[in-house]
Amino acid sequence: xxxxxxxxxxxxxxxxxxxxxxxxxxxxxxxxxxxxxxxxxxxxxxxxxxxxxxxxxxxxxxxxxxxxxxxxxxxxxxxxxxxxxxxxxxxxxxxxxxxxxxxxxxxxxxxxxxxxxxxxxxxxxxxxxxxxxxxxxxxxxxxxxxxxxxxxxxxxxxxxxxxxxxxxxxxxxxxxxxxxxxxxxxxxxxxxxxxxxxxxxxxxxxxxxxxxxxxxxxxxxxxxxxxxxxxxxxxxxxxxxxxxxxxxxxxxxxxxxxxxxxxxxxxxxxxxxxxxxxxxxxxxxxxxxxxxxxxxxxxxxxxxxxxxxxxxxxxxxxxxxxxxxxxxxxxxxxxxxxxxxxxxxxxxxxxxxxxxxxxxxxxxxxxxxxxxxxxxxxxxxxxxxxxxxxxxxxxxxxxxxxxxxxxxxxxxxxxxxxxxxxxxxxxxxxxxxxxxxxxxxxxxxxxxxxxxxxxxxxxxxxxxxxxxxxxxxxxxxxxxxxxxxxxxxxxxxxxxxxxxxxxxxxxxxxxxxxxxxxxxxxxxxxxxxxxxxxxxxxxxxxxxxxxxxxxxxxxxxxxxxxxxxxx
Numbered sequence: 001x002x003x004x005x006x007x008x009x010x011x012x013x014x015x016x017x018x019x020x021x022x023x024x025x026x027x028x029x030x031x032x033x034x035x036x037x038x039x040x041x042x043x044x045x046x047x048x049x050x051x052x053x054x055x056x057x058x059x060x061x062x063x064x065x066x067x068x069x070x071x072x073x074x075x076x077x078x079x080x081x082x083x084x085x086x087x088x089x090x091x092x093x094x095x096x097x098x099x100x101x102x103x104x105x106x107x108x109x110x111x112x113x114x115x116x117x118x119x120x121x122x123x124x125x126x127x128x129x130x131x132x133x134x135x136x137x138x139x140x141x142x143x144x145x146x147x148x149x150x151x152x153x154x155x156x157x158x159x160x161x162x163x164x165x166x167x168x169x170x171x172x173x174x175x176x177x178x179x180x181x182x183x184x185x186x187x188x189x190x191x192x193x194x195x196x197x198x199x200x201x202x203x204x205x206x207x208x209x210x211x212x213x214x215x216x217x218x219x220x221x222x223x224x225x226x227x228x229x230x231x232x233x234x235x236x237x238x239x240x241x242x243x244x245x246x247x248x249x250x251x252x253x254x255x256x257x258x259x260x261x262x263x264x265x266x267x268x269x270x271x272x273x274x275x276x277x278x279x280x281x282x283x284x285x286x287x288x289x290x291x292x293x294x295x296x297x298x299x300x301x302x303x304x305x306x307x308x309x310x311x312x313x314x315x316x317x318x319x320x321x322x323x324x325x326x327x328x329x330x331x332x333x334x335x336x337x338x339x340x341x342x343x344x345x346x347x348x349x350x351x352x353x354x355x356x357x358x359x360x361x362x363x364x365x366x367x368x369x370x371x372x373x374x375x376x377x378x379x380x381x382x383x384x385x386x387x388x389x390x391x392x393x394x395x396x397x398x399x400x401x402x403x404x405x406x407x408x409x410x411x412x413x414x415x416x417x418x419x420x421x422x423x424x425x426x427x428x429x430x431x432x433x434x435x436x437x438x439x440x441x442x443x444x445x446x447x448x449x450x451x452x453x454x455x456x457x458x459x460x461x462x463x464x465x466x467x468x469x470x471x472x473x474x475x476x477x478x479x480x481x482x483x484x485x486x487x488x489x490x491x492x493x494x495x496x497x498x499x500x501x502x503x504x505x506x507x508x509x510x511x512x513x514x515x516x517x518x519x520x521x522x523x524x525x526x527x528x529x530x531x532x533x534x535x536x537x538x539x540x541x542x543x544x545x546x547x548x549x550x551x552x553x554x555x556x557x558x559x560x561x562x563x564x565x566x567x
Contacts, residue, residue, distance in 0.1 A: 025566045026055040030104070032142040032564075036116075038126055038194075040149045042202030044116035048109040050564060060085075060097040061107055062565040064135075067092075068128070070205075076111035095567065119202045120210040127191040131182070135563025139182040146192045148173045154195045158218050162188030164225070191218075232418040239415065239423040246408060246430045253401065253437055260443065268449045278477045278484075279454035282447075284308065284332050285480065287384045289487040291448075292455045296488060298374055299534040301381070304487030305338050306530050307523060311479050314339065315352075320525035323352045334380035341373040354533040367541040390448030398438040405434030462493055479523055486527040494527075 031051040036044050052061060065073050078085045078096040085107070086097040096107060117126050126146055131139075144163075148155075152173035159166050159177055166177045167190075175192050182188060193214055281288060286305045289296055309315040310323070314330055317323045325343050330336045342352045346360045360366050408431035415424040444452060485493035 024056075025058045027058065027566045028053045028055075028140060029137055029564055030140045031106075032139045034130055034142075034144045035147065036113075036126065036128070036144070037147045038117055038149055038199075040199055040201040042115055042117040042119055042124075042199055044113040044126065044128075046109075046111050046113060049106060050109070051104065051106045052566065053104045054100065054102055054566070057099075057101045059099045059567050060095060062093055062095055062567060063109055064093045064563045064565075065111070066129075066132070066134075067113070071116055072114045074112045074114055076109065078107055078109045080105060080107055115205075117199055117202060118205040119196055119199050120204065120206055120208050122196055122209045123193050123211045123214065124196045124199045124202070125191060125193045125210075125214060127189065129187065129189045131563050132187050133185050135186070136184055137564045138184045139179070139564075142179040142182050144177040144179065144190055146175045146177075146190070148194055149198050152194060152198060156193040156214070156218075158191045158221075160187065160189040160191070160221065162186050163190050228418070232420065235415065235418050236420055236423070239420060242411065243423055243426050243430065246404075246427075246434070249404065250430060250433055250437070253434075257437075257441060257443070264444070264446070264449050265453075268446070268453045271450065278480050279451075279458055281480070282451060283384060283388055284334070284381075285483055285487065286334065287332075287381050288451070288455065289484065290381050291385050291390065292452055293488050297538075298378060299531060299538050300487055300489045301378070302338075302374070302534045303527055303530040304483050305334070305377075306342070307479075307483040307486065307527055309335060309338065310523070310526065311476075311483065317522070317526060320522065320529045321354055325350050325352070332380070332384055334377050334384060337373070337377045337380050341377060345369065345373060354529055357533050357537045361537045361540045370537065370541045388447070389445060390451065391442040391444055394441065394443065398441055401441070402435055402438035405431050405438065408434070459488070459490070459493070482523045482527060486531060489531075494524075 029050060030053050031049070033049040035047045037046075038044055048063075050061065050063070052058075065076075067073050073092075076087060076089070076094055078087050078094075080098060088095045088097070094109075096109070098105060098107065113128070116128065117124050130144060146157075150173075153171075155169050155173050155175060157167035157169055157175040157177075159179075162182050163177050163179055166179050168176045168178065170176065173194070177190050179188060191214075193211070283291075285308050286301055289301060289304060306315070306323075309330075310317055312331070312335075314325070314327050314335065315323050316326050323342075325339065328336065328339055330339065343349060346352060346356045361370060408427050412424055412427045412431065415421075415427060481493075
């Protein structure tokens with residue numbers, strides 16, 4: 001259950017505290033002003049002013065302008081305080097060169113949109129996306145103003161997405177869209193409709209009467225927004241109950257699981273008898289360590305497994321560097337696989353040296369082979385644990401819990417679409433908690449719980465066991481203590497093992513006692529050297545990953561769009 005709690009806390013931390021990755025150039029676009037002057041011939045002269053606040057070195061700014069189908073961008077120039085700046089075009093991106101460091105600059109950009117106005121028999125419209133969802137920058141304050149060729153009072157203005165409900169028609173027929181703050185990766189198309197007579201010098205886009213069609217489109221969008229708002233209010237009213245039901249369900253699962261575990265723990269403690277000896281091995285020591293410490297690194301487990309081969313007599317070693325194979329007739333499959341890996345793949349078939357690992361991993365072509373053998377060996381240890389049935393089989397129950405967690409996916413999508421982000425957050429957390437519960441809910445059988453408690457108490461009481469001068473373990477027990485301490489990587493236990501053996505050496509008068517202590521010290525030396533070499537090998541063969549990015553396309557009206565940046 002601790003694993004489940006840790007997972008939930010980790011997920012919550014990722015959601016709350018993950019920081020965004022910033023570009024190399026740090027900047028904020030404080031103000032954007034765009035004036036679009038519609039001309040009688042249907043072209044549009046655009047003047048843009050971008051105010052950047054740079055907090056680092058920079059070489060210039062970028063402006064992406066993706067023209068709509070049937071239009072083109074011509075004669076783009078940039079300047080600062082009347083001084084012309086160098087512009088380099090790459091497809092639809094314009095790089096404007098103006099270097100500096102930690103300062104605020106205002107860049108003016110002028111260009112012409114050829115055939116930017118769509119002219120019909122009765123009306124003409126300027127519908128344009130000055131930015132779209134491919135834009136990677138935020139605009140702190142944006143204002144767009146559209147100017148007609150001549151003064152007029154017959155105007156229809158409308159904004160979509162970020163530009164919705166921002167239009168104001170002035171007395172001369174100009175329209176101001178006061179967007180204010182604009183989030184990155186968002187759309188904000190504007191649409192201004194005038195009488196077609198204002199564009200007498202323009203060629204017709206189509207010989208159609210379009211006013212009714214345009215007004216119907218606007219009315220439909222208003223209806224969609226109203227329906228969206230109604231759905232949002234309805235979802236906001238029922239979301240607490242839906243999330244509450246799932247939350248209560250998870251709490252009941254958690255409480256029931258913890259209650260059953262507590263009852264089992266009390267029963268185990270009732271049966272458990274405190275002992276001053278090392279717990280009896282009911283399965284192999286690597287499997288015992290993996291079962292009681294499931295997050296043990298492979299490097300430490302490899303060290304213990306090698307030490308166990310020596311302890312059982314399958315492998316012989318008179319020093320901490322060289323090992324000679326004595327027998328392949330092992331008790332467990334993972335022991336056979338480890339012998340094959342160390343002696344046949346890395347060694348020469350009969351002798352294995354730690355230096356062979358470094359030689360083997362020096363070739364990159366061997367890294368995959370190394371990982372494959374370690375994976376097979378680790379899987380065999382897990383298979384041994386499964387064979388003892390130390391956990392209760394609850395596959396059906398766990399699948400049911402997982403399915404209930406997956407039910408929150410469509411709910412999360414709907415909540416996200418309707419911008420109910422608080423309830424979206426809670427639904428995602430609950431989804432991961434339920435799925436995590438289904439993964440980590442592996443209640444132990446009584447035998448498994450006893451094994452867990454025995455080794456937990458052994459580790460907890462190790463200080464007392466070592467300090468008890470009347471305690472004298474046999475040779476086998478002391479070697480298992482060494483192997484266990486290095487397997488779980490407990491530095492304090494390792495040092496206590498050393499002190500225990502030094503006490504034995506000091507107290508032992510017979511040559512037999514001295515011989516045993518020498519053997520114990522060889523185990524300690526082997527353990528230290530093995531852990532070092534296996535760790536170095538694991539680091540060398542560690543896989544690396546790479547990431548890549550792709551460019552966006554116009555998602556605004558008519559396939560157009562754009563954005564801003566810096567370099």
